[in-house]
Amino acid sequence: MKHIASLVISCTVIFLATIANSAPEDKKTGLIIAEYWETVRDNCTECHSAKLVTAQRGTLKTWTDIIRWMQATQGLEKLNAKTEAQILHYLASNYTPKSRGRRAPIPPLLMPPKPYPNKAKE
Numbered sequence: 818m819k820h821i822a823s824l825v826i827s828c829t830v831i832f833l834a835t836i837a838n839s840a841p842e843d844k845k846t847g848l849i850i851a852e853y854w855e856t857v858r859d860n861c862t863e864c865h866s867a868k869l870v871t872a873q874r875g876t877l878k879t880w881t882d883i884i885r886w887m888q889a890t891q892g893l894e895k896l897n898a899k900t901e902a903q904i905l906h907y908l909a910s911n912y913t914p915k916s917r918g919r920r921a922p923i924p925p926l927l928m929p930p931k932p933y934p935n936k937a938k939e
């Protein structure tokens with residue numbers, strides 16, 4: 818019974834932490850609503866779904882490379898410098914490699930006791 822109660826509490830905490838962590842997203846495109854998100858919606862969902870954008874993570878360099886690749890091979894027009902800077906700022910801040918990463922490790926002090934002895938029994 819005690820185990821079930823602690824399991825329910827753990828699940829609730831994880832659930833609430835997940836909700837608290839998730840940034841608001843635009844319902845239609847799934848883009849995180851943050852500075853310049855509309856610029857990205859207006860320039861980056863014309864040829865493909867925004868899902869292709871939101872599924873990707875990258876540093877400023879990765880995002881710049883992706884845009885250059887689309888310009889070189891996929892028919893993306895040269896963007897005006899201000900628009901491109903806003904798009905890159907948005908992508909590199911909201912879709913960074915670690916923005917949806919794993920949580921930090923639990924400190925040893927908060928870990929449950931080991932259920933087995935350190936040494937194998939003889």
Ligand code: HEC
Nearest residue numbers: 860861862863864865869870873883887891892893894904
């Ligand atoms: C002129 C059309 C066009 C526009 C506009 C466009 N893309 Fe693309 N993009 C493509 C094509 C074509 C692909 C390849 C689709 C596929 O593989 O199915 C692609 C693929 C991608 C990918 C996947 C790359 C990979 O490695 O798989 C990402 C991420 C991406 N686009 C982001 C963007 C962003 C950000 C913008 C806004 C600056 C944008 N796209 C605007 C045509 C476009």
